[in-house]
Amino acid sequence: MHRNYRILILLSPVVLWLIIFFFLPLISVFIYSFLKRGTYGGIETQFTLENYQRLFDGIYLGSLWRSVSTAFVCTAICLLVGYPFAYYLAYYRPKFRNVLLMLVVVPFWINFLIRTYAWILILRTEGLLNSSLSLLIPGFQPLELLNTPFAVQIGLVYGYLPFMILPLYVALEQMDLSLIDAAKDLGASPQHAFWHITLPLSLPGILAGSMLVFIPTVGAFLTPDILGGGKVSYIGNVIERQFKTARDFPFGSALSFVLMLIVLAGTVLYFRALRGSESVET
Amino acid sequence: MKRILEANIIIVFLFLYIPIFVVIVFSFNRGDQISVWEGFSFAWYGKLFKNPNAWRACKNSLIIAGVATFISTVIGTAAALAIEKYRFRLRVGLIRVLFLPMIIPDIVLAIALLTFYRKVIGYPLGLTSVIIAHVVFNIAYVTLVVRARLQGYDASVEEAALDLGANEWQTFWRITFPLIAPGIIGGALLAFTLSIDDFVITFFTAGVGYTTLSVHIHSSIKFGITPELNAISTMLLVNSIVLILLFLWFRGQKTETI
Incomplete structure (x- = not known):
């Protein structure tokens, strides 16, 4: 009894806070997504599936698709760049390994808004990239890079690359290097040893990194807002518009609920895949 | 190769x-x-220091981050203690639920709280509404950092204190707390950084006139970029680097040196 009393005291603040300010708001979003929009941003208490039917309009489906595909491309780029990076640190164990790792983490602590804004200075028409290129190539015509899907993609890779590198490094670093030596002793080529030993053993790191990149990029709002200039619409920005300008809370709620389902589905798939990859190991 | x-x-x-x-x-x-x-x-720094809007935004950011950090550190540490010291029903479920605020997209949490404040309970948007929102996502991070600290520590010291006649309250403040303090401070610094950096949730839950640094920077990007923005960004960069050094220092603290 005494023990249960202590657990109750320690846990009631967190449980109450999350019920009131996390679950209740999410439940109200769910309920609102089935209500009708009233005049002047109001809401009518009348059940409807209209908001979900509207999702299948070309534009909304288009921005949903753009968000999901951009997140996939972002994850793939981070993996292609991050894997060799983590592999080098884990396999060659350079002298300043910890310093290098620290330098990967530092950007994470720097305001995301500032890191995204920095790309405006580089990508704008009079920006650093165009002016450097025009110095190198005579007669170079400045490229319109800002406010394009390309700028958004770069901004997202820039923002989330560290989230890919760290779990990959953790997975690769824990690996027993003697396994690779054994494979080579037994006649495996380095490529063969990589594909059949290193890569399967690092699968948990690949999965964790991919999840950490995919989840925040699919719902990204800030990067498309700043580097896409509102000209290219992603699901996060469509949601913002429903609440800030269109004042259509029910439709915005339906969109948010769908976005949340995509993210939760991704998370569940991740844990499934992780369990699968661990059972392969043992 | x-x-x-x-x-x-x-x-x-x-x-x-x-x-x-x-x-x-x-x-x-x-x-x-x-x-x-x-x-x-240094012209743009001079301009920045004379800009009353920037100062007001800075003050709001510090109030929000300070209060939200304090509340989330207390709540998160309590949760971490319960999770690591006891085995109870729904423990695994609680651990999973605590991850939810970390994985749900910012924008969804932001609009859910906005809807809740505006339409459900009719609570006015101001500083408090932002603080409450920041605590929601900070709790998860504090709990994670403090739990990591608790996992690497030897509970037999506490048992020894209890055997020697200390009551539980004394044991907590004289033994447990000093041992896990680096984890608590590390969690608090992380929460403070996340709070200062947050834009999306603040943007939706702050009332008119309660601009924070992030919101101030965002509106400068949107409605007229001047080099003052570079100056304010550099100031925040320096601040971030100081915080990360503090975080690493506290996290690396060995128990013996406390």
């Missing part, structure tokens, strides 16, 4: 750090161009 991998390392670091250096360098630009160099000067 090794050469290619080393080239990749260099490219990644150039990619990660060039944008940051560009912002710092151009904050010392004399002219009013944001990315064309016109000579060295």
Whole structure:
């Protein structure tokens, strides 16, 4: 009894806070997504599936698709760049390994808004990239890079690359290097040893990194807002518009609920895949 | 092969750090161009320090981050203690639920709280509404950091204290707390950083006139970029670097040295 009393005291603040300010708001979003929009941003208490039917309009489906595909491309780029990076640190164990790792983490602590804004200075028409290129190539015509899907993609890779590198490094670093030596002793080529030993053993790191990149990029709002200039619409920005300008809370709620389902589905798939990859190991 | 991998390392670091250096360098630009160099000067810092809006935003950011950090550190530490010291029903479920605020997209949490404040309970948007929102996402991070600290520590010291006649309250403040203090401070610093950096949730839950630094920077980006923005960014960069050094120092603290 005494023990249960202590657990109750320690846990009631967190449980109450999350019920009131996390679950209740999410439940109200769910309920609102089935209500009708009233005049002047109001809401009518009348059940409807209209908001979900509207999702299948070309534009909304288009921005949903753009968000999901951009997140996939972002994850793939981070993996292609991050894997060799983590592999080098884990396999060659350079002298300043910890310093290098620290330098990967530092950007994470720097305001995301500032890191995204920095790309405006580089990508704008009079920006650093165009002016450097025009110095190198005579007669170079400045490229319109800002406010394009390309700028958004770069901004997202820039923002989330560290989230890919760290779990990959953790997975690769824990690996027993003697396994690779054994494979080579037994006649495996380095490529063969990589594909059949290193890569399967690092699968948990690949999965964790991919999840950490995919989840925040699919719902990204800030990067498309700043580097896409509102000209290219992603699901996060469509949601913002429903609440800030269109004042259509029910439709915005339906969109948010769908976005949340995509993210939760991704998370569940991740844990499934992780369990699968661990059972392969043992 | 090794050469290619080393080239990749260099490219990644150039990619990660060039944008940051560009912002710092151009904050010392004399002219009013944001990315064309016109000579060295501190002019934009002078302007920044005289800008009352920037000061007000800074004050709001510090109030929000300070209060939200305090509340989430207390709640998160309590949760971490319960999770690591006891085995109870729904423990695994609670651990999973605590991850939810971390994985749900910012924008969804932001609009859910906005809807809740505005339409469900009719609570006015101001500083308090932002603080409440920040605590929601900070709790998860504090719990994670404090739990990590509790996992690496020896509970037999506590048993010894209890055997020697200390009551539980004394045991907590004289033994447990000092042992896990580096984890608590580390969690608090992380929460403070996340709170200061947050834009999306603040943008939706702050009332008119309660601008924070992030919201101030966002509206400067949207409605007229001046080199003052580079100066304010550089100030925040320096602040972030100080916080990360503190975090690493506290996290690395050995128990013996406390």
